Every structure is written in C-alpha cells, then in structure tokens.
Amino acid sequence: MLIDLSKFEGFLESMSRINRLQLEIRDEAGEVVVPPSSEKGPDQSVDLQPFAQKVMEGWSFQRASIPGRAVAFGVPIQQGGRVVGSLLAYGASDVEMRPEDMEAFLAQTARLIEENGACQREIEDITDELSQSFEDLHLYSRIATQIKTLKFSDSMLKSLMEEIMDAMRSDLAFAELPERRMHNVRVVKPFLAHKFKDPAALVDGLVDSIPAEAPSLKENYFILNHSEEQPVFRRLHPEPYRFLAVKVVHDHHDYGWLGLFSMNLGSIFRQSELRLLTSMAEQVAAIIANTDLYQDLERFVVNVVKSLVHAIEAKDVYTRGHSERVNLYCTMVAEELGLPEQERQNLHWASILHDVGKIGISEQILNKPGKLTTEEFLMIQDHPTKGFNILKPIEQLSQSLSGILHHHERYDGKGYPFGLKGDAIPLVGRIIAVADTYDAITSTRAYRPAKSSHEALEILEEVSGSQLDPSLVELFSRLIVEEMEDVEEEPPPRTGTLG
Numbered sequence: 001m002l003i004d005l006s007k008f009e010g011f012l013e014s015m016s017r018i019n020r021l022q023l024e025i026r027d028e029a030g031e032v033v034v035p036p037s038s039e040k041g042p043d044q045s046v047d048l049q050p051f052a053q054k055v056m057e058g059w060s061f062q063r064a065s066i067p068g069r070a071v072a073f074g075v076p077i078q079q080g081g082r083v084v085g086s087l088l089a090y091g092a093s094d095v096e097m098r099p100e101d102m103e104a105f106l107a108q109t110a111r112l113i114e115e116n117g118a119c120q121r122e123i124e125d126i127t128d129e130l131s132q133s134f135e136d137l138h139l140y141s142r143i144a145t146q147i148k149t150l151k152f153s154d155s156m157l158k159s160l161m162e163e164i165m166d167a168m169r170s171d172l173a174f175a176e177l178p179e180r181r182m183h184n185v186r187v188v189k190p191f192l193a194h195k196f197k198d199p200a201a202l203v204d205g206l207v208d209s210i211p212a213e214a215p216s217l218k219e220n221y222f223i224l225n226h227s228e229e230q231p232v233f234r235r236l237h238p239e240p241y242r243f244l245a246v247k248v249v250h251d252h253h254d255y256g257w258l259g260l261f262s263m264n265l266g267s268i269f270r271q272s273e274l275r276l277l278t279s280m281a282e283q284v285a286a287i288i289a290n291t292d293l294y295q296d297l298e299r300f301v302v303n304v305v306k307s308l309v310h311a312i313e314a315k316d317v318y319t320r321g322h323s324e325r326v327n328l329y330c331t332m333v334a335e336e337l338g339l340p341e342q343e344r345q346n347l348h349w350a351s352i353l354h355d356v357g358k359i360g361i362s363e364q365i366l367n368k369p370g371k372l373t374t375e376e377f378l379m380i381q382d383h384p385t386k387g388f389n390i391l392k393p394i395e396q397l398s399q400s401l402s403g404i405l406h407h408h409e410r411y412d413g414k415g416y417p418f419g420l421k422g423d424a425i426p427l428v429g430r431i432i433a434v435a436d437t438y439d440a441i442t443s444t445r446a447y448r449p450a451k452s453s454h455e456a457l458e459i460l461e462e463v464s465g466s467q468l469d470p471s472l473v474e475l476f477s478r479l480i481v482e483e484m485e486d487v488e489e490e491p492p493p494r495t496g497t498l499g
C-alpha cells in the first residue's frame, strides 16, 4: 500500500458528523478503517467487501442496495496512478441523499484523503532522504578523517572499500589501480563469497567493458542499473547485477577506478551514493598523489645525503666507506638496544652524515700524514658544528642533528664541541662515537696502518668509561665478537651500498 489509510480514522470521524451516513475506508487487502466512535466494528462490515471491490475495479463512483445496510455509496481512492482503496458511505434507506450529491461529497472527501496521502508519502520520502544523507555525511566525515591520517596502503584501501560496500548495500567493492596493480583491492560480502569465484577477473572484465564513449565519463563515472541492458556486461556474471564505477583522478592524472557491484536489483544507485563514491575517489587520488610526492621528496633527500657522503669521502681518501660502515655498526647496536623506529631513523641519518662538516676542511689538513698544528686541530674539531649548520635547513634531518653535533663528545666530559659528560650526551651521539672509534682503528689512515678487530676491541676497552660509554662498549664488543665468530674470525663486512 502506498499510503497508510489507518491514519485517517480521525478524519472519518469529522466527516461522519456532517451527515447521518457511516463512512469507512477499505484498502486493497480488505483492511477496514472506521471512525473511532463508530458503533459498527469492522467485523460487521464484511458484507461490504464485494461492493468495495466493485468500486475499486470500476475506478468510479458506485451506488448499491446492500442487505442490512439499505444503501451504500463508494468512490475509489487513488495514489500514484493506481487505486489503493475505497471510501464507502452507507446508511438506512430513509437517509435522503441524492446520488449526485453523494458522489460529489465522496469524491471531494477521497481527494482530501489522496492529497493528504501524497503529503504523507512526500514527508516519508524526505525523511528517508534526510536520514540517508545524514548517514552518508556521517560515513563521509568518518572516512575522510580516517584516510587523511593514513599513508596510502593496501590495508587502508581495503578497510575503506569494506565501509563503502556496507554503507551502499553492495555485494562487491573494488579499487582498480592499473599503475599500482599490487595495491588493487577487491572486497566481497563474506556470505556471498561463493558467488564470486574470481573477483579479480570479474573486476577486470567490468572495468574493461566500460564503453569509452559513455557520456557520464566526462564527469568521471559510469552507471549500469541492469546488466541485461548491455550484452558485454551480461556475460561477466551469471546473475543480473548493477554496477557503479568512479574514476580516481587527481590533477588530470588518471589512477584507475573505485567501483561497486550489487545483485540487488530492487533498488538503483542513488545520486547521493554517486556523490559519496566520487568524494571517496577524490580523497584516494589525493592520498596517492601526496604519497608519491612524499616518496619523491624522500628519494630526493636520500640522493642529497648520498651526494654529501661522496663529497666528504672524495676529500679524504682514507675514509672511503667509513660513513657506511659506521652506519652498519650503529644499526646493529640500535637493533640490540631495541630502539624505537623514530630513534633508529635518527641514528641512521646521523651515522651516515656524522662527518659531513669535514666538507668545510681543506684536503691538506684531512690527509696530512704528520702531526697537526694546534690551529689545524681546532679546525678539525669544528667539523661537528659545521655539519650541524650544513644540515640544519633540511627539515627531514632535524632530529638527527644532535647525533652529528655530539659524536665527538667524551664520556668523561673532555670531548668537543661542548664537553658534555655521561648521559648528558645524546644516546645517538654516544653510539656513533663507539662505532666511529672502532672503524677509525680498523681502517688505514694517512698516519698509520689498520689494526685488527681484536686490537681495536682492546683499545675500546681501554677507553671505556673515559672516552666512550662503558655500557655501549660492552654491548658493541659483544656484537663484534659474535659477528667474528659467525664469519669464522673474519672481520665484519667493510663495503656495501647506501640504501
């Protein structure tokens, strides 16, 4: 039934007061609505049903003599172009009422009921639409907040598509990104999994079948409300379905599609759903573009770092590979200490770049085989501060700066540039100091040949507690010994490539 005729009880009551006739409404199923004060219950009206049927089928005013009711009149009630019930009036035969007056009265009353019903439906439609819009808005804001905080990933896309699939009552949702095939996501309703034997092939088929000339593609979407409409789609799945796909586009770059597939043909994709999926596709495209940009920036920083390392090592022929080896030792220590990810990153960059300040020192001093003058020594001592100043403008490295600045502090406070003591020296600086000292001893320098790992560990032991943090020397020595045992007394690897 299109309208709820039971809501007209009060209305019938008012109309019944106008004349002596009894009024009632019957819907298609024979349900009877009478005024609340009516003495006649619905059970006593059963014999009016054939007359009500006649009124509804005749689509017009009817009059009849009914046993026990004397006289009855009826008009159909219409809604949405079809008859949904009847309005009947009956009474004793002595009621004097001309049929034409009765027809006019009932027709007007029926029209009031019809208009009221239309209003009722409109209000219900508006309420439905509003509540759906509210749900959409709620879903959109929740997802938008969620995906803004995430980096582009498979799990992010998967949970996004699951939410969209549920919210839009679909059976399958997908993200098809040809340039990033490894990130393609297809999610299906678990209880319908048996109907999707090969979701990837189905999605490929759906996307490939979107006609290039479809006008909606100008607005970056494609809708198919029934697969039977187009043979190319019909053959993709044994059951009829509907399908909606929206392009993932950002700045004229086409990344692929987000799409929905539903075998429920009882409804169609609504405008609000199209808008919602479009917004999601825009968000996803922006995230992909931002992630690309971020990765480009990260690659750029890595390349800048590589160039800086090459620049340092080109100046001092004896320190080739030093930065990278110090980095490897520091990574071992960080793992053993179980440092959090952020601190590992800080140590990673600081260890690779710890000597970057040597760029500002002349090659004659760096490669001088003899004893350095006081002035030259002061220049060498300035390299942590120079390194700090060189890298200060690079925001991505800001948290690694303290490790670079303090890698020549001594545990007893006699180091440089600040003479910090013990735990006042940042941990990253203390770790680099141990790794740096060990690698310097085991490498050939302008003024002396390389020493063995065993000799180097002995020297570390000697300076433990004075130059270096004793707990870190102990941990480091243990790691080096384990490493030596693993490679049968061979020293740890001396070469490699920067990541």
Ligand SMILES: [Fe+2]
Pocket (backbone or CB within 6 Å): 354, 355, 383, 407, 408, 436
């Ligand atoms: Fe240094």
